[in-house]
Amino acid sequence: MKSGLIGFLESVKSRDPAARSRWDVLFYPGVWAVGLHRVAHWLWEGRLFFIARLVNHLARFLTGIDIHPGARIGKRFFLDHGFSVIGESAEIGDDVTIYQHVTLGGTNPTTGIGGKRHPTLRNGVVIGSGAQVLGPIEVGEGAKVGANSVVTKDVAPASTVVGIPARPVPVDTVHYSPGFVPYGTPCAEDVDPVRARLAELEQELEQLRKEVAVLKTARRGQGVEPQPKVKSA
Numbered sequence: 001m002k003s004g005l006i007g008f009l010e011s012v013k014s015r016d017p018a019a020r021s022r023w024d025v026l027f028y029p030g031v032w033a034v035g036l037h038r039v040a041h042w043l044w045e046g047r048l049f050f051i052a053r054l055v056n057h058l059a060r061f062l063t064g065i066d067i068h069p070g071a072r073i074g075k076r077f078f079l080d081h082g083f084s085v086i087g088e089s090a091e092i093g094d095d096v097t098i099y100q101h102v103t104l105g106g107t108n109p110t111t112g113i114g115g116k117r118h119p120t121l122r123n124g125v126v127i128g129s130g131a132q133v134l135g136p137i138e139v140g141e142g143a144k145v146g147a148n149s150v151v152t153k154d155v156a157p158a159s160t161v162v163g164i165p166a167r168p169v170p171v172d173t174v175h176y177s178p179g180f181v182p183y184g185t186p187c188a189e190d191v192d193p194v195r196a197r198l199a200e201l202e203q204e205l206e207q208l209r210k211e212v213a214v215l216k217t218a219r220r221g222q223g224v225e226p227q228p229k230v231k232s233a
Contacts, residue, residue: 004075011076015097030079033065037073044069071104074123081129087118093141096121099129107135122157 009022012031019025036059043052052069060066063082067073070088077092081100086092090104106117116136121127125139128147133139140157149166160169 008076011095012078015078016080028080029063029065029082033059033063033067033079033082034073034077036062037067037069037071040067040069041071041073071118089116089136090118091120093121093123093125095123096125096127098127099131099147101130102127103132103134105132105134119151 006022009025009031012025012028013019013022016025019028025031036055040052040055040059043049043055049069056067056069065079065082065084067086068088068090071086071090071092073086073092074094074096076095078097080097083100084098084102084104086104087106089106092104104119104121108117118136119133120136120138121133122139122141122143124142126144127133127139128145128149130148131145131151132149133145133151135152137151137154139145139151139155140159142158143155144160145151145155145166146160146162146169148164149162150164151161151166153165155161155166156168161167162169
């Protein structure tokens with residue numbers, strides 16, 4: 001148990017440059033929230049729902065983080081800062097990082113499959129601050145969700161999505177931030193999906209211009225002059 005706690009604190013320290021030691025990490029509200037959730041979830045699994053809810057409310061009062069006792073959370077989960085909400089049927093894998101003001105929200109109970117209304121985050125996922133991940137969707141292993149994104153569809157493993165609604169970025173984020181990407185957000189203009197699409201359209205337009213120029217040259221070589229435009233009266 002001691003080695004597991006030390007491994008958890010070290011994993012948090014490796015993801016947060018502000019942490020000077022494991023003692024610093026022990027004072028993080030996210031660490032307390034996850035620790036109290038372990039107790040609440042154990043009680044919930046034992047069908048002691050009322051007591052589990054009491055622990056949940058105590059954790060929310062102390063940390064500002066609301067994790068439903070029914071949520072399933074893996075190892076070395078780092079919830080940075082706080083003010084986040086994690087729903088009842090949410091499932092979180094190992095080594096997941098979530099920043100502040102994130103919601104793992106649910107859909108209408110009638111639209112869930114077998115009561116599954118909240119997202120599933122696979123191992124190594126990073127969710128940026130302010131992101132809203134909604135519904136019984138899956139965020140694949142190693143995927144990243146940029147800050148303030150709204151995700152309502154599955155996210156492919158190892159991809160990065162940004163925006164409202166969230167869309168995959170067109171370049172590999174590792175080029176900009178090798179290893180762990182803070183806030184799941186690549187900081188470069190050319191990873192904006194809109195700017196990337198505009199660049200693609202400009203390239204297509206340039207290619208069409210070249211093809212038109214080649215056709216004009218060919219027509220002149222055959223002695224065919226382009227007809228002048230006739231202005232309408």
